[in-house]
Amino acid sequence: MEQVLYRKYRPQSFADVVGQDHAVRILSNALAMNRIAHAYLFSGPRGTGKTSVARIFARAVNCEKGGCNTCATCEEFLSGRALDCVEMDAASNRGVDEVRAIREAVLLAPFKAKYKVYIVDEAHMLTKEAWNAFLKTMEEPPKHAIFILATTEPDKVPETIQSRSQHLRFRLADEATLVRVLVDAAKKEGMALEPDAAEMLALFAEGSFRDALNLLGQAQALGGKTITASVLEDFFGAPSKTALTEVASALALRDAKHAIECAGQVFAKGSDPRLFLKLLIHQFRAQFLDALRSGRVEKDAANPFSTKELETILRILLETATERHYSGWRELPVELALHRIVREVSL
Numbered sequence: 001m002e003q004v005l006y007r008k009y010r011p012q013s014f015a016d017v018v019g020q021d022h023a024v025r026i027l028s029n030a031l032a033m034n035r036i037a038h039a040y041l042f043s044g045p046r047g048t049g050k051t052s053v054a055r056i057f058a059r060a061v062n063c064e065k066g067g068c069n070t071c072a073t074c075e076e077f078l079s080g081r082a083l084d085c086v087e088m089d090a091a092s093n094r095g096v097d098e099v100r101a102i103r104e105a106v107l108l109a110p111f112k113a114k115y116k117v118y119i120v121d122e123a124h125m126l127t128k129e130a131w132n133a134f135l136k137t138m139e140e141p142p143k144h145a146i147f148i149l150a151t152t153e154p155d156k157v158p159e160t161i162q163s164r165s166q167h168l169r170f171r172l173a174d175e176a177t178l179v180r181v182l183v184d185a186a187k188k189e190g191m192a193l194e195p196d197a198a199e200m201l202a203l204f205a206e207g208s209f210r211d212a213l214n215l216l217g218q219a220q221a222l223g224g225k226t227i228t229a230s231v232l233e234d235f236f237g238a239p240s241k242t243a244l245t246e247v248a249s250a251l252a253l254r255d256a257k258h259a260i261e262c263a264g265q266v267f268a269k270g271s272d273p274r275l276f277l278k279l280l281i282h283q284f285r286a287q288f289l290d291a292l293r294s295g296r297v298e299k300d301a302a303n304p305f306s307t308k309e310l311e312t313i314l315r316i317l318l319e320t321a322t323e324r325h326y327s328g329w330r331e332l333p334v335e336l337a338l339h340r341i342v343r344e345v346s347l
């Protein structure tokens with residue numbers, strides 16, 4: 001079976017990991033100085049590299065060459081069959097039994113490798129009893145054991161565990177970073193991903209590397225060699241750039257009626273109002289950041305809004321995007337926002 005893109009492009013060495021410099025630096029230094037902690041807590045949103053880095057680290061501590069990915073040890077770890085690397089998904093194995101089994105097994109020497117590495121995914125899902133069992137191990141960890149607890153919710157990890165582990169935070173990727181990763185993967189796949197299209201996928205992915213690559217996979221499944229923004233607009237039911245530009249122009253002319261009509265046409269085609277809002281925010285944010293970068297404060301011929309006005313517009317759109325949307329009134333919040341912009345940013 002064809003491998004899904006996010007698995008195919010899983011980082012296999014520290015150098016492949018994008019945007020997590022802090023975590024990578026700490027782990028590389030620990031390896032270089034041979035000061036490896038017995039327990040690590042990897043926290044951060046899903047799809048930011050926690051599992052990937054845990055596996056890289058598991059190989060790095062055991063490989064003679066620090067994770068060459070070619071020696072027998074690395075190959076065994078890469079195959080997922082290494083007995084000295086145990087991955088447990090706490091979301092499906094919440095039980096105290098699994099942890100108890102780990103507790104007993106951890107005392108025995110590794111089968112082949114230098115270290116036994118236990119990777120516990122979704123660690124926050126463990127039950128209280130399971131944590132207690134873990135704690136007993138972590139209080140006196142054998143020299144050969146390393147625990148890596150990965151979680152999206154570090155606050156739910158008991159204080160006693162937190163204080164015994166080194167906490168590394170994984171961060172969401174910014175759009176430019178995701179664009180880079182997408183363009184890179186597209187190239188390897190022999191796809192032509194147009195810049196507009198890459199930007200759109202990055203926006204939809206909301207900071208998750210995994211989501212970005214999954215979306216690219218969906219775009220690839222559409223079959224075309226060239227992925228354009230308009231192909232994606234059709235596929236995701238996103239408002240077209242032309243429509244967004246027209247709404248922005250109407251706002252520039254302080255024409256609330258026309259702005260709302262344009263938005264209405266977009267919704268009539270089946271676009272989701274929240275997606276519309278998101279893309280509108282994206283567009284105005286780009287203008288805002290651009291104004292800051294160039295030091296422009298006032299409006300001019302090419303820029304119909306002053307920096308202060310852009311700030312007001314973004315505030316209104318952001319407020320609308322974060323407020324609750326009642327299912328019966330999906331379009332109204334956008335319409336009100338457009339009207340309010342014209343009211344508050346008068347000519």
Ligand SMILES: Nc1ncnc2c1ncn2[C@@H]1O[C@H](COP(=O)(O)OP(=O)(O)O)[C@@H](O)[C@H]1O
Binds near residue numbers: 011150210
């Ligand atoms: N920091 C990153 N750099 C490059 N790719 C990444 C990164 N984080 C995640 N990915 C991509 O997303 C996929 C899932 O990542 P994973 O490590 O399982 O994330 P997590 O465990 O944080 O949910 C990886 O296989 C890879 O394709």
Ligand SMILES: [Mg+2]
Binds near residue numbers: 050051052121150
């Ligand atoms: Mg994971």
Ligand SMILES: [Zn+2]
Binds near residue numbers: 064065071075
């Ligand atoms: Zn190796």
